Amino acid sequence: MLSPPLLWFLVIYLSSLVLMLITSLWSINGFTSQIDHHLTGQNFSQIVSGAYPSIIGRTVLLAVLVTLTDAVVAFPFAYVMARVATQSTQRILLGAVLLPLWASYLAKVYAWISILEKGGALNWTFSRLGLPDPNLGFTNGAMWIAFSYIWLPYMIVPIYGALERIPSSLLDASADLGASAWNTFRRVILPLALPGLAAGSIFTFSLTLGDYVTPLLIGGSNSTLIGNAIYENLLTGGNLPLAAALSAVPIGVMVIYLGLAKRLGAFEAL
C-alpha cells in the first residue's frame, strides 16, 4: 500500500509535473494567446531550432563551469574545516560559510554588480595596479563569478560532511603502510569524499540550470539562459505550452545528471 507521504508526493508533486508535460504538447492561438488543446509536437521541434540550442548549450556549459569552480574552491576549504582546524576555528569557519545564506540572494547579486561594473571595486583596483580595466560587469564572466559565489556554501557543506566522516584510523593505517601524504589523499581521502562532492555538485549544477534572476541582473546582451527563455515565453509571450516544453529540457538534463551522481554514491552523503 502507498504510505501517506508517498501518496502526498505522487498527488501534489508528480501529478503537477505530468500536467506540465502534457501542457508541453499543446499549442496556443498566436493572437488571443488562448490554449489549443490538440496534441502536437511543434513545441519540441521549435526548441531544437533557432536560438534555443545555443541557449540550452550556454546554460549547461555555465552550470558545468560553476560546478567545477565550486568544487575546486570548496574542497581545500572543506578539508581545512574538517581535518585541520581546531574545534573553535571549525565553528567559526562553518559560521562564515553558512552566514551568507541568510543574506538576500538579490543583495548578493547587486553586491557583485557593484564590484564588477565600470567604476566598480574591481576596475578601481586594477587601475591602481596599473593594469587594464577588466570591465567584467554585464558579461557571461560576471554570471560565472556570481553563480560560483552564491552556490559555494552548497558545495562546501556536503564535502565537509563527507571529509569529517572519514575515521582518522584509516589515515593512520595508510601512513603506517607507507603511503605518502599525496598517495593517502589520492587513494583514501578523495574516494571517500567523492559522494560529498557529487552531492554538492547536484546543488550547484541544478541551481545554476534553473536560475533566471542572476542573468537578468548581471548578465549582458548574450546571457539568456533556459530559465529566461521559460520566463519570457510564459509571462511576456504568454505561450505556456512552449514554456512547458522548455521546462522539460532541464528536467531531462537533471535526470541524466542524477543518474551519474547516483553511480558516484551522492545520495549516501546527503
Place this chain on the structure above:
Amino acid sequence: MKHRVVNSIGKRVAVALSALSVVVLGIATMPAGAGASSGLTAPTAGMKPATSVGKGEGSLNLIAWEGYAQPQWVTPFTKATGCVVHAKYAGSSGEMVSLMANGGGGQYDLVSASGDADLRLIYGGSVKPVNMKLVPASNQFRPFLKAPSFNTISGVHYGVSLQFGPNVLLYSTKTFPKAPTSWSVLYSKKYKGKITVPNNPIQIADAALYLMKAQPSLGITDPYELTQTQFKATVALLKAQKPLIAKYWNLASDEINLFQSKTVVAGAAWPYQTNTLQANKVAVADTIPSEGATGWADSWLLATKAPHPNCAYKWMQWVSTPTVQAEQAISFGETPANSRACAIMNKMSAGSCAGYHADQPDSYFKSIKFWKTPLSTCDNGKNNCVPYSEWTNAWTQITG
C-alpha cells in the same frame, strides 16, 4: 510587457510563481476545446454597456501595474465610494492577458492594460464595451486619447485611457554635447558595447520606426504593421545591433544603473529614467529624434465578467479626474491623459508638468506611435502582416 517596477525582482519572482500556479490550475479545470480562435470581430462588441451607475458592491478587484493602485488615491476612493480595492500586480502584458482569460473569470473587474495587450484582450473577448458618458472626466482628455485605436474599435469603447509616455532616446551629454537627431546612434558601430535597449519584443517596432525613414524603399507605413519582407529587414537590423548592446534592460533601475556607472552612453528609455538620473546629477538628457518615437499608453479595461461593475465605473470616474491623474503621473513618472492635470502637477511638484511633457501641444504627441498589438490583418485591408506571436518568437531569436 513593461517591467517598470524599480528594484522589485523579488516581487516579480513571487508574482511569476503565483501566476504559474494560477495558470496551471486554470489549465487543469479548463474543458477541452476551450479557447478556440476568434475572428476579427470583438466577441463582446454587441454587449450593451451600462446606462447608469448603481450603488457600489463594496469591493473592486484590479489587475494593475505595480504603482497604479497607490494608497494616495485608493484610500480616498474607498472612503468616497465604499468600494474596497484589491489589486493584483502583474509583471508583464502577457501575464495580464493570461489573468484576464475567460473575461476575468468572474474574479477581476478591471485591468490597467498597455496598448500592446489591449487588442489581444478585446479580440479575445476578455473585456467588454464601456459607456463613456458615465465617465464625464473623459471629456477633459487630450483629443487623441478620447477614442484611441488601441482601446476603441468602430466607435465602441472598451475602456478609459489613463496615462502614457514616450520611449525617448536617452544619452550622455558628455558623449553627445548636442542632442542626437536620429535613432541611428543606437545602430552605430561607433558606440559598440555602450548601448542599451529594453528587453521587450515590442522593441521591434522601434527598429521599424527607424527604418521608415532610413530605408524608405521598404515602404513601412506603420511600425506595428509589418509585412514579412519588412519584418525580416527589421529583425536583421536588430540582429546587427546585438553586438553593440551592453545589456538589454529589464527594469528601469537596470538602465539607471547602466548610465550611472557610465557603462552605456545611449539607450531607449522612458522619461522616468531621465528624471531620476538628472535628479542624481548624472549628465544625461533625452530627446525625441526626427524619426519620432514609439510610446506606451495604458487604459483601464472592463472585464467581460466583472463581478462589481458599479465599483468598476466609480473607479474609472475616480482615476480620470484631474487630481488623481496628477497624483498618479507624479507618483509613477508618466503623462496624464487629462489635460487639466498639468496645473495640479505643478502645484504638487514644481516643473513636473514640463518634466513629463504634459504641457506639450498635440502635435508633439502625434509624433509618437503608440504601442498596439501587431495583428495579421493590416489596416491596408490585406491579410499579410506579421502577428504578435511571431514578434515574441523573433525577439527570443534576436536576444537568445
